[in-house]
Amino acid sequence: MKQRKIGELEVSSIGMGCMGMSSAYGGLEEKEAIYILHQAVELGINFFDTAEVYGPFANEQLLQKAFKDYKDIFIATKFGFQLDPSKEGIKQVCGLDSHPKNIRKVAEESLKRLGRETIDLFYQHRVDPTIPIEDVVGTMADLIYEGKIQHIGLCEVSANTLRKAHAVHPITAVQSEYSLWSREAEQKILPTCTALNIGFVPYSPLGRGFLTGQLQIENLGENDFRKNLPRFQKTAVEQNHYLIQQLEQISQFYHCSNAQLALAWMLHKYAHLVPIPGIRRINHLQDNIAASDITIEQEHILKIDEIFLPEHIAGERYNEQELQMIDI
Template sequence: MQQRSLGPFQVSAIGLGCMNLCHAYGQPVPEAEAERLLHAALDLGITHFDTAALYGFGVSETLIGRFLAPLRQRFTLASKCGMTGVPNEQGVKVRVIDGRPATLKATCEEALRRLRTDVIDLYYLHRWDKSVPIEDSVGALADLVRDGKIRAIGLSEVSAATLRRAHAVHPIAALQTEYSLWTRNPEIAVLQACRELGVSFVAFSPLGRGFLCGPLDIDAFDAKDIRRTMPRFTPAHYPHNAGLLPAYLAVAQEVGCSPAQLALAWLLHQGPDILPIPGTTHVEHLRDNIAAADLSLSPEVLERLDAVMNDRLVSGNRYNEQARREVDTEESA
């Protein structure tokens, strides 16, 4: 697979997002299936693995540590802090955003143990805790760099202005935000800021949380599927959005690729500094995604894609009101 720069690292153009293994889209996959997928990704040339303390409240990091620690030198490891599971009064873990320096450092120590490694290559602030100055949170991550616990710092779901403030404290290697044909928020300002500062851009949910793979049965979503809380997938908005798919699927058919490959290839064509990290629980989908790196799209096809699938045509916000308050990304007027 072609290689791209992820901060100071050279990695596969398409990485693997490891949230799906245990978090957000239904029941966790059996450990044997997780092991099979992780090893298949390495064998197929993926060298960029992205996880977080939040995913399964540590389960995703644990799986990577259990199954890939002996192969640690073969891939670049990214994880995240600042959004974790904390026990409530009933002892049930709930999601908490906490960017205090002491919390970030403690989370890193826990992650190192779960991942069975001495150092995390790229460590992101998963969410900016707006009650803590970004300078303080990034300062704590800079301490972890100096201590040799992490090699580079990343940010997730922040604005161009926040990126610049953070970068003034310590160089930011990568910024991660949702980006796909139907989610264009990064195009407002943060992509340009990344390019001015030399920051790699990692695109999560590059397949539109499955939307860009073809029609979905939203009624069949698992009860814990996070898409149930996302306006675009609700009965009020999804029928309209599903109506955009035929024109998009027609382009994929004409190009001779799968809808997922078309979405990933479009992202790769947006710039050499963009690194998509699709997630999956199926090896066959993994193979399909990877093939997108070899797909060349003509200017005419790229123009058609922009016309048939963009955020101006989509109905509904990507997050509900609570999640929108928690992120710092720019939104179109």
């Protein structure tokens, strides 16, 4: 697969989001997950995304089992949530915590869980308004000097905070939600990343599956995280379905899937961008990888931009509580 640069890091032009293998979307049997992760490497993916909070912990442990003998892959992980061990699963998340002490603790523990000598890319998962970003990045820079991490990333950060952070130590990548139906990043953060030579890693690039046109909302499991999101409520789904039908017409023109078109659209728009679609099935893996070879005519890029204008989208991407954790 072609490679792309995010900051100074060179990785496959499509990465892989591993969250859904252990949390949020129902998980996967370990053996199957490891098989898919190995196939991903076989097919050219070398950039894998995880976090302390996915499981919690289970997703990092899964990557250790899958990749203990693999050298030439990059694993990105994240710190930044306060966890209450007396609770189960995702209910452990009880706030934000970017105190330097916690950043160091998570780095040490993630290294052990991943079974690696260094973390290739370490992201702050959410900006913690109680800790100055300069202190957060200063602590991460110290971890670089100590060899514990290689690169610094920030998630869902505002352009303002990003500039302050980058002045302390070069930031390699910003990871924020970005897809056809979540285009807020186009306003400020993508231009800022371009100006500062910072890579951009869109999470949920397939709209958590909705944009593929294949997701059956009524079949989502009881604990599926998407059930809490405004865009996955019945009325919003019905209204947004029209957008998918229009996307399908363009996909048919290119003889590709909606997922491929959604990924090719963003790859075409920004050179320093590497999407990390969430994958739990081998056919989805193959489909997404092939997106890196699709060329879309500029007239279709503009047409897709127009179909998915923010005012055409029904429902917010997160609920009120989750939106409050986004740095604006």
